[in-house]
Amino acid sequence: GQNIDQPTEMTATEGAIVQINCTYQTSGFNGLFWYQQHAGEAPTFLSYNVLDGLEEKGRFSSFLSRSKGYSYLLLKELQMKDSASYLCAVRDGTALIFGKGTTLSVSS
Amino acid sequence: DAGVIQSPRHEVTEMGQEVTLRCKPISGHDYLFWYRQTMMRGLELLIYFNNNVPIDDSGMPEDRFSAKMPNASFSTLKIQPSEPRDSAVYFCASSSPVGVHADTQYFGPGTRLTVL
Numbered sequence: 001g002q003n004i005d006q007p008t009e010m011t012a013t014e015g016a017i018v019q020i021n022c023t024y025q026t027s028g029f030n031g032l033f034w035y036q037q038h039a040g041e042a043p044t045f046l047s048y049n050v051l052d053g054l055e056e057k058g059r060f061s062s063f064l065s066r067s068k069g070y071s072y073l074l075l076k077e078l079q080m081k082d083s084a085s086y087l088c089a090v091r092d093g094t095a096l097i098f099g100k101g102t103t104l105s106v107s108s
Numbered sequence: 109d110a111g112v113i114q115s116p117r118h119e120v121t122e123m124g125q126e127v128t129l130r131c132k133p134i135s136g137h138d139y140l141f142w143y144r145q146t147m148m149r150g151l152e153l154l155i156y157f158n159n160n161v162p163i164d165d166s167g168m169p170e171d172r173f174s175a176k177m178p179n180a181s182f183s184t185l186k187i188q189p190s191e192p193r194d195s196a197v198y199f200c201a202s203s204s205p206v207g208v209h210a211d212t213q214y215f216g217p218g219t220r221l222t223v224l
Contacts, residue, residue: 030211041217043199048212096141098151100149101151
C-alpha cells in the first residue's frame with residue numbers, strides 16, 4: 001500500500017530552527033516534494049528532491065534518503081509567517097501521494 | 109503569467125443538487141489534476157488528464173463524480189447528485205514535463221464546497 005507519515009503538529013518560536021520529518025512507503029518513487037499551505041489557501045511548492053542529499057533554498061532545506069524512505073524539511077530563522085501546514089508528497093509515476101501534513105505554529 | 113484559475117471559490121448547495129466545478133490550467137501545461145482535501149483524509153487525487161485525455165480516474169469516489177477536459181484550457185468536475193459527505197475543498201493543479209520546474213504541480217485557489 002501507499003503510506004506517508006508526518007507528525008500532525010509542531011510548535012516553535014521565532015528565530016528558531018525546526019525539522020519536519022516525513023517517512024514513506026510507496027510502490028513507486030519518482031521524487032519527493034514539500035508544499036506549504038496556509039490556512040484557507042492553496043498548497044504552494046517549496047522543494048523537490050529526487051536524489052539523496054540536501055537541497056538548500058534560502059531559509060528552507062530539504063533532505064532525502066531513498067534507502068530509508070525518509071525526508072525532512074528544515075526551516076531556519078523561523079518567522080511568524082511560517083505558521084502553516086507543510087505537506088510531504090511522493091511522486092509515484094505522474095501522481096502525487098500526499099501525507100496529511102504537519103501544522104507548524106510559530107510563536108513570538 | 110496567470111496561475112491556475114478555479115471557479116466558483118465557494119459553493120453551497122443542497123443534497124441532491126448537481127454541482128459543477130471549473131478549472132483553467134496554466135497555459136502550456138500538459139497535465140491537469142483534480143484533488144479533494146478534507147481534515148480526515150488530507151489531500152487526495154481524484155483524477156488526472158494528460159493532453160486533455162483522462163489517464164487515471166481510480167481516485168474518483170463513485171459514479172456520482174465525473175470529470176471532463178474538452179480542451180487544453182478548461183476542465184470541469186461534476187457531482188450529481190451531491191451528498192453532505194462531498195463537502196470538502198476541491199483543488200485543481202497543473203504541471204508541465206519540461207522546463208526548470210518540470211513536473212511540479214501548481215495549485216489553484218480551490219473551491220470550498222458545502223452540501224447541506
